[in-house]
Amino acid sequence: MAATLQIHEMSALTTGTDKTSGTVRFKDADNATVDTNNPLSVPAAGSIYSYTKQLRVKMTDPPDTSVSNLRWYTDGGNTFGTGIGVVVFNRGTDWIANYKTQMATSADLFGYVSAATAFDGDVTDTGPFLPADDDSYIGDLIQLQMSVASTAPHRTLTAETLTLAYDEI
Amino acid sequence: MKISEAYKWEAEKRDGTIITKGGNLQDCVRFSLLPQINLPKQDIIGIPMIRRFGRGFLRQNFQTTEMLPGFLHWQNGSNQIKTENDLTDIVTPGRLIKKRHDGEKWWLVIDVKPDLITILKPYDGKTKRIETRIYIVPPKPEYLHCVVCKGFRLYVKSSDGTVLITPENYELNL
Numbered sequence A: 001m002a003a004t005l006q007i008h009e010m011s012a013l014t015t016g017t018d019k020t021s022g023t024v025r026f027k028d029a030d031n032a033t034v035d036t037n038n039p040l041s042v043p044a045a046g047s048i049y050s051y052t053k054q055l056r057v058k059m060t061d062p063p064d065t066s067v068s069n070l071r072w073y074t075d076g077g078n079t080f081g082t083g084i085g086v087v088v089f090n091r092g093t094d095w096i097a098n099y100k101t102q103m104a105t106s107a108d109l110f111g112y113v114s115a116a117t118a119f120d121g122d123v124t125d126t127g128p129f130l131p132a133d134d135d136s137y138i139g140d141l142i143q144l145q146m147s148v149a150s151t152a153p154h155r156t157l158t159a160e161t162l163t164l165a166y167d168e169i
Numbered sequence B: 001m002k003i004s005e006a007y008k009w010e011a012e013k014r015d016g017t018i019i020t021k022g023g024n025l026q027d028c029v030r031f032s033l034l035p036q037i038n039l040p041k042q043d044i045i046g047i048p049m050i051r052r053f054g055r056g057f058l059r060q061n062f063q064t065t066e067m068l069p070g071f072l073h074w075q076n077g078s079n080q081i082k083t084e085n086d087l088t089d090i091v092t093p094g095r096l097i098k099k100r101h102d103g104e105k106w107w108l109v110i111d112v113k114p115d116l117i118t119i120l121k122p123y124d125g126k127t128k129r130i131e132t133r134i135y136i137v138p139p140k141p142e143y144l145h146c147v148v149c150k151g152f153r154l155y156v157k158s159s160d161g162t163v164l165i166t167p168e169n170y171e172l173n174l
Helices: none
Strands: A004-012 A015-018 A047-049 A053-061 A067-073 A084-092 A136-149 A161-168 B007-013 B028-035 B042-045 B049-061 B065-067 B072-074 B080-083 B096-099 B107-113 B116-119 B128-130 B132-135 B142-149 B152-157 B163-166
Touching: A004 A136, A004 A161, A004 B049, A015 A053, A053 A067, A053 A161, A067 A136, B007 B049, B028 B049
Parallel strands: none
Antiparallel strands: A004 A015, A004 A053, A047 A136, A053 A136, A067 A161, A084 A136, A161 B049, B007 B028, B028 B042, B049 B142, B065 B132, B072 B080, B072 B128, B080 B116, B096 B107, B096 B132, B107 B116, B142 B152, B152 B163
16 A cells, blocks of 8 residues: 655644645744734835744555655745745754744755755655654654745735655555 | 555566565566556556656645735626736636635636636625635645666656656656
């Protein structure tokens, strides 16, 4: 039987909400609820930052043999628009409570694209992941944050998609 | 059914043994993808095979709705909504739209013209010129079966049975 994996938005190292084919909304609050509350407002000067988001993969059905090669990527095009960015950092298995100050270490999420340079998702918690890992979180915590600069227009953002790819045998 | 189970696979070794687990195909003379739903069957026969694997793709959005450009004119009792911009590139029949605020009902679009959107049922609510949201279709997962053969790879998409043949070392990501 093929494995079942899910993308979870984490509220602790091993606690999360399934967001597979769902939505992670960057907001000015620390929760996984998808609504229009706590929007990120364009500042008069400088930049503001969303609360960080942390994603991790959960195995909910085991593979026949193993799952490996977890990698995250985008289409490479930031259509959020002027003044709006999303950065990413691999936290390994080092859970930290979400915060809304600027992430100290990070890279542009949209620099990770499928054909060239996907973001490696199993650097610390390395694969292959086995049937014994069923019903547990696998791979690393992927931390994300949105920034909104004063140059951003006032509007609702267009959609962007984050993809997780994995291999299994 | 999970998309990763749209096909089951089996391979036949030279001695006639059938295998359904693992990745090594070096002793195999046949590899078959057996559809579990309405998809084309795929067989590889008479070609030296090396290994197989599955490749899954999961996706999530950063938004659930998008705001449509301009304003729409919602009129109580009417199933026609006038638009101030040509939205035919964005709004198509089958999509859902609603007035901008939380708690508003979604309405199913059945026809779109440059200056008019028609919804299935007459709108019941306050007549208003207001910004309008369109529901973003959730991204779907995909699952590829890959067979690495001498000289090429064969990828089969589980969503529609499409076959993609690539160079032997090409890593296909969708």
